[in-house]
Amino acid sequence: MLKYFRIKQEPEKVVPDLGAISISLLERDATLPFTIRQLNNLPENVKQRMYRGLIPPALLTRFGIDPIQWTNASKEQMVSLKAEENSEKVLLTAQSSPNVSDEFFALELADNSLNGIELNLIVLNDPATPRYSIDQTEDGAPTMFGTLKRNLRAEEAAMQAGLAPGQVRAGLGSSRVVLEQLEAFLSMLGHRAYFLEPLTYASAWVFERRGFAYVRGHKLMDDIHREFQPGGKLYQYLDDRSPFRKRNQASTVRGCAWAIHDGILETLDLRWDNIRMVKQIGRHAGVETFSQGTY
Amino acid sequence: MISTHRMTRAAYLESLEVFRGFIKERCAAVPGVTDEILYDMQLAVDEACTNIISHGYAGMDPGSIILDLNIDSDKITISLTDFGHAFEPSSTPIPDVDAPIEERELGGFGLFFIQQSMDEIDYQVTEDGNKMILTKFLRKLDGG
Numbered sequence: 001m002l003k004y005f006r007i008k009q010e011p012e013k014v015v016p017d018l019g020a021i022s023i024s025l026l027e028r029d030a031t032l033p034f035t036i037r038q039l040n041n042l043p044e045n046v047k048q049r050m051y052r053g054l055i056p057p058a059l060l061t062r063f064g065i066d067p068i069q070w071t072n073a074s075k076e077q078m079v080s081l082k083a084e085e086n087s088e089k090v091l092l093t094a095q096s097s098p099n100v101s102d103e104f105f106a107l108e109l110a111d112n113s114l115n116g117i118e119l120n121l122i123v124l125n126d127p128a129t130p131r132y133s134i135d136q137t138e139d140g141a142p143t144m145f146g147t148l149k150r151n152l153r154a155e156e157a158a159m160q161a162g163l164a165p166g167q168v169r170a171g172l173g174s175s176r177v178v179l180e181q182l183e184a185f186l187s188m189l190g191h192r193a194y195f196l197e198p199l200t201y202a203s204a205w206v207f208e209r210r211g212f213a214y215v216r217g218h219k220l221m222d223d224i225h226r227e228f229q230p231g232g233k234l235y236q237y238l239d240d241r242s243p244f245r246k247r248n249q250a251s252t253v254r255g256c257a258w259a260i261h262d263g264i265l266e267t268l269d270l271r272w273d274n275i276r277m278v279k280q281i282g283r284h285a286g287v288e289t290f291s292q293g294t295y
Numbered sequence: 296m297i298s299t300h301r302m303t304r305a306a307y308l309e310s311l312e313v314f315r316g317f318i319k320e321r322c323a324a325v326p327g328v329t330d331e332i333l334y335d336m337q338l339a340v341d342e343a344c345t346n347i348i349s350h351g352y353a354g355m356d357p358g359s360i361i362l363d364l365n366i367d368s369d370k371i372t373i374s375l376t377d378f379g380h381a382f383e384p385s386s387t388p389i390p391d392v393d394a395p396i397e398e399r400e401l402g403g404f405g406l407f408f409i410q411q412s413m414d415e416i417d418y419q420v421t422e423d424g425n426k427m428i429l430t431k432f433l434r435k436l437d438g439g
Binding site: 033191 | 301302303304305306307355356357358359361376378379380381382383420421422423424
C-alpha cells in the first residue's frame with residue numbers, strides 16, 4: 001500500500017474561466033469546454049438556438065409541438081426556457097397542452113464548483129396517465145416529492161399503480177433518448193462527463209442502466225441489494241408494518257425503492273443520502289447492482 | 296486493437312478478487328501472455344485498486360472503479376478510473392528497498408510494486424475521472 005500517497009487538497013477546475021463566448025473564442029481550441037453560465041450570457045436568439053439541442057425533436061413532435069418554434073398547432077408556446085444572464089443554471093420545460101399544468105418534460109442543468117455539469121432535474125411524465133399527488137399533502141403543502149413530507153394516501157395509490165417513489169405520473173419511457181440527446185449537447189460544448197444525485201433507489205437503478213457509475217454510494221447500492229435478499233437484514237424488515245413494507249417488494253426495484261422511501265434503511269443506521277453518480281460521455285459503465293432486476 | 300473489455304465494481308476490497316479473475320479470464324489465452332505477465336498485471340491492479348479504496352475514496356461511501364482492458368497484439372493496456380480524490384504521483388517518494396530492513400518504513404511500496412510490474416504507468420486527472428493507465432508489452436520491440 002502507498003503510505004506516502006498524497007491526495008490533491010484543491011481539486012482543479014475541469015473547465016477554465018474563459019469569459020464570454022465570442023467568434024474568436026469559438027475559433028480557438030474546439031476541445032475547450034463551455035459552461036452553462038457562458039451560454040446564458042449569449043444573446044437570446046443565440047441562446048435559444050443552442051438550448052434547442054437539449055430536447056429530442058421527436059419527443060416534441062410526439063405532442064404536436066414544432067421542434068424549432070416550440071409552439072403547438074395553435075401557435076401557443078409549449079416549451080419554456082429559463083436561462084438568465086449570469087446564471088449558472090438552465091431549466092427547460094415542455095407541456096403537452098396549455099390546459100395541462102404538469103410538464104411532460106423538465107430538465108435542469110447547472111455548472112458545479114469545478115465548472116463541470118450537474119443534471120439537477122429530469123422529469124419525463126406521461127400526461128395521458130392518472131396523476132397522483134405525492135408532491136403535496138392533502139392540505140396542499142409541498143412535499144418535495146415526498147422527501148420533506150409525505151402524502152401517504154397518494155403514495156400508496158401511486159405504488160399500487162406501478163409508479164416509483166417521486167413519480168406523480170407514469171414515465172414517458174423516453175429516458176434513453178433524452179439522455180442521449182443530453183450527451184450530444186454536452187459533447188458539443190466540449191464536456192466529457194456530467195453528474196447527478198439520484199432522488200430514489202429506483203432512479204439510481206435506471207441511471208445505472210443508462211450507463212452511469214458512482215462517485216459516492218456504489219457500496220451502499222451493493223449493500224442494499226444484498227440485504228434485500230432472503231435472509232438479509234432489510235428483507236427481515238419487510239414485515240407488513242406499513243403498506244410500503246410487504247415481503248414481495250424485495251423482488252422488484254420499485255418495491256425496494258418504496259421500502260427505502262418509507263425509511264427501512266434506518267433499521268441499519270443507513271440513509272438514502274449523498275449518493276452521487278457520473279456519466280462519462282459516450283461510455284457505458286456497465287454497473288448493475290440489482291442484476292437481472294425487475295423494475 | 297484486438298479487443299476491449301470493461302468491468303465496473305464498487306471500491307471495496309471484495310472487488311479485488313473479481314478484478315483479478317476478470318484479468319485472468321480475458322488475458323490468459325492471449326498469445327504472448329505468460330503466467331508471469333498475468334501475475335504482474337494482477338499485482339499492479341491489486342495495488343492500484345487498494346490505493347483507490349484506501350485513499351481515493353477515503354472518508355466517503357465508496358464509488359466505482361472502472362477497469363478497462365485493451366488487448367493489442369503487442370501490449371495490454373489496463374486503465375483504472377475512479378471518481379474519488381485525485382492523487383499527486385510526483386509527491387509520492389519511492390521507498391528505499393536497499394536500506395536495512397530495520398530502517399525501512401512500513402508501507403509505501405504500492406507504487407513501487409506497480410512500477411516493477413508494468414512497463415509504463417500514466418496518471419491523468421480529467422473531467423471524467425482519475426485514470427491510472429498501466430501498460431504491459433507482450434514482446435520486446437526490435438531496435439533500429
